[in-house]
Amino acid sequence: MSDHSPRTAPPVTDVVHQGTPHATWCTHCKAWTGVAGTAVLLGTDGVTVLGTWSGCSICTEEDPRAC
Numbered sequence: 001m002s003d004h005s006p007r008t009a010p011p012v013t014d015v016v017h018q019g020t021p022h023a024t025w026c027t028h029c030k031a032w033t034g035v036a037g038t039a040v041l042l043g044t045d046g047v048t049v050l051g052t053w054s055g056c057s058i059c060t061e062e063d064p065r066a067c
């Protein structure tokens with residue numbers, strides 16, 4: 001294959017990365033069952049911090065309204 005088409009950079013699309021989740025204290029479960037992380041947006045201008053997110057894998061499964 002002798003394709004002389006110019007090599008173009010792959011299209012850059014903004015990607016949201018949820019970051020590395022870490023354990024947090026859940027006041028509802030009274031245990032380290034919560035998870036939280038920092039969501040970032042990987043865009044063409046660099047990394048933009050969107051904010052933090054958190055949840056609990058225990059009480060959110062039983063009743064989402066509990067927390």
Ligand SMILES: [Zn+2]
Nearest residue numbers: 026029056059
């Ligand atoms: Zn919980």
